[in-house]
Amino acid sequence: MLPNRRKWLDLWRKNATVAASGFLAISATTGVAGYEMAKDDVTLTINGKKQEICTYAKDVEELLEEQGIQPRKEDYVYPSLNTPITDDLHIIWEASKEVTLTINGKKKKMWTTADTVGELLRSQHVAVGPHDKVTPSLSAKVQKGMNIGIERAFPVRLNVGGKQQQVWTTSTTVADFLKQQGIPLGQWDRIEPSLQETVKAGMTVYIVRIKKVTDVVEEPVDFAVVTKRDDSLPKGERRVIAPGEKGKIEKTYEVTLENGKEVARKLLATRTIKESKPRIVAIGTKTVHPVASSGRPSSRGADQAAKEFYVNATAYTAYCEGCSGITSTGINLRQNPSVKVIAVDPSIIPLGSKVYVEGYGYAIAADTGSSIRGYKIDVFFPERSDAFGWGRKRVKIRVLP
Secondary structure, eight states, X not given: OHHHHHHXXXXXXXXXXXXXXXXXXXXXXHHHHHHHHTOEEEEEEETTEEEEEEEOOSBHHHHHHHTTOOOOTXXXXXXXXTOBOOTTOEEEEEOOEEEEEEETTEEEEEEEOOSBHHHHHHHTTOOOOTTOEEEXXXXXXXXXXXXXXXXXXXXXEEEETTEEEEEEEOOSBHHHHHHHHTOOXXXXXXXXXXXXXXXOTTOEEEEEOEEEEEEEEEEEEOOOEEEEEEEEEETXXXXXXXXXXXXXXXXXXXXXXXXXXEEEEEXXXXXXXXXXXXXXXXXXXXXXXXXXOOOOOOOHHHHHHTOEEEEEEEEEOTTSTTOOSBOTTSOBTTTOTTOOEEEOOTTTSOTTOEEEETTTEEEEEEEOOTTOOSSEEEEEOSSHHHHHHHOSEEEEEEEEO
């Protein structure tokens, strides 16, 4: 009996050990399964890259710490850091980037999660005018360490060739400003102020268009008057032997134009096209003895005709200012330039009288004038040069019967 009992006891002990081992194994398996069931499946997007993870974290902040992320206050985190972790939660984290924003030379560092430069400026409530210069462009992607610059545009008056308009610019110098506006400059153009001058708001920039052109003109050349003595003519009488002929020259000028208006003219060359021919005038030297008066009674006009007296004599032409070219007695001086005529005061020398004027010769009193009063006459010459040459003088006149 004893051997059988011992055998039974060994068998019982063996079964008990196996049972205990099985119980421990089941317990361990159940615990592991429970621990695994405590994990949450979430989606985490880091700077645009999505990943699926399982986590025991209690909230978003702990989850990010598990991933080695220490968010800055400027970072974008969604949902908030204290949001509890639940299954299928989608978490987004975008790291902020440090950039430098410079506006008209004033710098400011900042952190941002903006995707583009335009988005960054909107988030900072920075308005951009239509003429402002932004670098890089508003559509450029924001990069870490990026330098973003804004140059504020200001109004400037631009006067090109006399035509003025208002434009907007961000340029620093006149040269940059003209380049920005696409204004071409000619070789002689004048810029005011100078190209190196700093552009300021409200300034007027002038572009004076300068051109230099060649102008060729023809000009008449007056003829000379040559006198010669003639003893066949009564003393003082003049007779034109050769009328004279004007010459012609060609002058070449360099003309300077500013905004289309001539401001300077420089003579470059002169060429003779036609030589002038002198006027030749014969001056009488023959002495004429006056006819003695018969002593018969006569009218006032007859008394005057028998006398010689002195008068103040000037000269005129058919083309003088206010002259019609026709005498008060109807003689057309422009059509008859060789006629010898004097203007008189009819109360002194009757119209129609034949006279002899010292230094002028025989003539007819056929004209009057508003300034011819008393002992004064005006002698006619067809050419201005002769009239100027006569000038004003006191001469002796004799009224012929």
